[in-house]
Amino acid sequence: MRDDEKFEIIRALDLLPHISGASWAMLWFRVNGVKNPSKDEFREKTVEYFSKIVPLLESFEGKKEFEDINHYMKNRFEEEKKLIMSGDNSEVEKRYQRYLDYG
Template identity: 55%
Template sequence: MREDQTFEIARAYDLLPHVVGASWASIWFRINKIRRPTKEEFREKVVEYFKMLEPLTNAYPQEENFRDMINYIKDKHADEIRRIMTGNNSEIEKRYKRYVDYG
């Protein structure tokens, strides 16, 4: 696919993991008075909330002209989950450090 076709989706996935996943996870830990979750616990909770966005991967009609975009979105979603779980999403790692340091 051309970059101009994927640009907006890629930008959304730059933000969604930390705006939704890490924000909701931080609130969950705060309300449960868990001040020092491990990185793995934090990442798992981020992924739990991020996965709630999975219905968006089916937002476009199942038509031939959307097939490439749908595949791109599904791959991007799965890739973001892998990046979060392996510690390769710098924004999630930054949010974890901020939470542990400032709760």
């Protein structure tokens, strides 16, 4: 599969961990009055909300012409979850620190 064929999904999976995952996690902690979640708590909640995109990732399943992109999306999704949990997603880590500073 060529890079231009997966450009949009690459971009989405670059943005969704911190846009949907961390933003919704911040909202959850704020509404629940949790001022100082641990990094692990924040990462777990981020993965929980990031995982809400699974139905989108599965929306092309069962169609032969989408096999390659489906395989790529599943692998990339799992890799993104690992990056979040290990603290290697710098955007999620920035949002965690921002929440502690301004939450």
